[in-house]
Amino acid sequence: MLLNIRDATMASQVIQDIVTRHGKLNGLVNNAGGQFMSPASQLTSKGFSTVVDLNLNGTFNMCKAAFDGYMGEHGGQIVTIVAETRNGIPRAMHTGAARAGIINMTKTLAIEWGPYNGIRINCVAPGLIISSGMKNYHETMVDLLAHSHWMNPTSRYGTESEVSASVAFLLSPAASYINGVNLEVDGGSSLSKGNPEGDELKYNPEGSRHPVYVGWPEGVDNVHGIKQVDAPAKINELLEKYKAIGRSSKI
Ligand SMILES: CCC/C=C/C(=O)SCCNC(=O)CCNC(=O)[C@H](O)C(C)(C)COP(=O)([O-])OP(=O)([O-])OC[C@H]1O[C@@H](n2cnc3c(N)ncnc32)[C@H](O)[C@@H]1OP(=O)([O-])[O-]
Ligand SMILES: NC(=O)C1=CN([C@@H]2O[C@H](COP(=O)(O)OP(=O)(O)OC[C@H]3O[C@@H](n4cnc5c(N)ncnc54)[C@H](OP(=O)(O)O)[C@@H]3O)[C@@H](O)[C@H]2O)C=CC1
Structure with a gap:
């Protein structure tokens, strides 16, 4: 299945296809993401938006599609891969901002969606892998x-x-x-x-x-x-x- 997570319609379609084919959707792992490296002083508005669109909007699209297409009614587990952002990410401010947004979105969704038949949603924040x-x-x-x-x-x-x-x-x-947690998997580098x-x-x-x-x-x-x-x-x-x-x- 082809999927561009930046496209909300495509995200819904892929979730629907999975549910049709398998009859259920137990878990969603949002792993897709990334960025280019650039000092903030040289970052354009388009470059910033591109990275936020991929990581933050893309993750929202997938979570919402999973909720609407199955988990809102049946529950399920969601894990999103972010990045270790504790002290910002020099040369990747766009991705740091987007990932911090995902971590906060996850906390809110944990509270709002927890009651829906047992949805759990968490993040994993890798250091350098x-x-x-x-x-x-x-x-x-x-x-x-x-x-x-x-x-x-x-x-x-x-x-x-x-x-x-x-x-x-x-x-x-x-x-x-x-x-609603963010689990840092970074060997302690963020500390x-x-x-x-x-x-x-x-x-x-x-x-x-x-x-x-x-x-x-x-x-x-x-x-x-x-x-x-x-x-x-x-x-x-x-x-x-x-x-x-x-x-x-x-x-
Ligand atoms: C950091 C923490 C540790 C993390 C490690 C990892 O994540 S490892 C995993 C690593 N894996 C990945 O990162 C994989 C995922 N990465 C990707 O899919 C892509 O790199 C992307 C989403 C960041 C951009 O994809 P796309 O096709 O949507 O974008 P596009 O090419 O059409 O450009 C749109 C605009 O963005 C701007 N801009 C773009 N590049 C540069 C640059 N080098 N320089 C400066 N600016 C750049 C530019 O404004 C451009 O517009 P323009 O000026 O052309 O009109
Ligand atoms: N490696 C590291 O040190 C770290 C990685 N991370 C994060 O971990 C995750 C996995 O990265 P990693 O395996 O290292 O790197 P990769 O570049 O190998 O993986 C990124 C994946 O995202 C997919 N992807 C990118 N844009 C889209 C899109 N619009 N729609 C659907 N899929 C898309 C790519 O698909 P395709 O191959 O088809 O382009 C690719 O499979 C990413 O979110 C990354 O930012 C976070 C911190 C550190």
């Missing part, structure tokens, strides 16, 4: 990302599996009393301040000590099941490095 998204970046940006990956309290980036696992949890009955120095306060350029999870959907018995990601080679090299931590971890 080794993902297919990184192939959208310019080579110089990829180089920078590959060199600075340790500047995080866990001294590494996250994986698609680690984000997916959070989404699966929020969709599941195990999260049945969690409604950190610059590049801290000194005992107990230093990032670790030599490498992470946090075993990585890249097993989805194979699960815990095969935590290194995913061979590589649809991302530039330098980014996949990081993934290999992270897998080795798990194998050699002294912790």
Whole structure:
């Protein structure tokens, strides 16, 4: 099915098609989104609107279509992928504003839609993730990302599996009393301040000590099941490095 989430009519049509084909719609994951990088001083009104339209309006279109097409009557779970925005997003103010809008929209919808047969709606906010998204970046940006990956309290980036696992949890009955939250999946980067120095306060350029999870959907018995990601080679090299931590971890 072809879907442009910016188009409300198309969003409704896709939801209707799913309900017709499967007879139900248990969950909705709003993962589509993105932006281009630009300092705010160089951002045009059209560029700002484009990114807000994709992320904020697009997410609204999908939530509303799911509500009207099935969940308003039958309930269901919604999870939206946003981005870690705690301290703004320099060079991506448009997406930061849109994602913050989604987080607040989610809180309101949790209150308004909770009573409708048990709708739950939450957000997952990834920090920097080794993902297919990184192939959208310019080579110089990829180089920078590959060199600075340790500047995080866990001294590494996250994986698609680690984000997916959070989404699966929020969709599941195990999260049945969690409604309207924004779950940050960022290794603690949103809490950190610059590049801290000194005992107990230093990032670790030599490498992470946090075993990585890249097993989805194979699960815990095969935590290194995913061979590589649809991302530039330098980014996949990081993934290999992270897998080795798990194998050699002294912790
Ligand atoms: C950041 C936190 C970490 C997050 C990581 C990830 O998300 S990883 C995932 C990463 N994955 C993704 O991000 C994937 C999703 N991204 C996308 O689909 C697209 O990049 C888009 C939605 C941002 C724009 O798509 P579109 O086809 O709708 O737009 P269009 O091409 O027709 O342009 C419309 C207007 O936008 C402006 N403008 C556009 N580009 C630039 C620029 N480089 N420079 C400056 N301005 C730019 C310009 O004003 C243009 O109008 P003009 O001047 O041409 O008349
Ligand atoms: N990777 C990271 O570090 C981070 C990612 N995120 C967010 O996570 C989500 C997944 O990103 P990621 O996998 O990394 O990157 P990708 O660029 O690989 O994924 C973005 C997806 O959005 C889809 N999409 C874009 N515009 C539309 C549209 N108008 N209608 C329908 N689908 C659309 C794309 O579809 P198509 O391929 O067909 O164009 C693509 O599948 C995004 O919302 C991203 O912003 C947030 C924080 C960090």
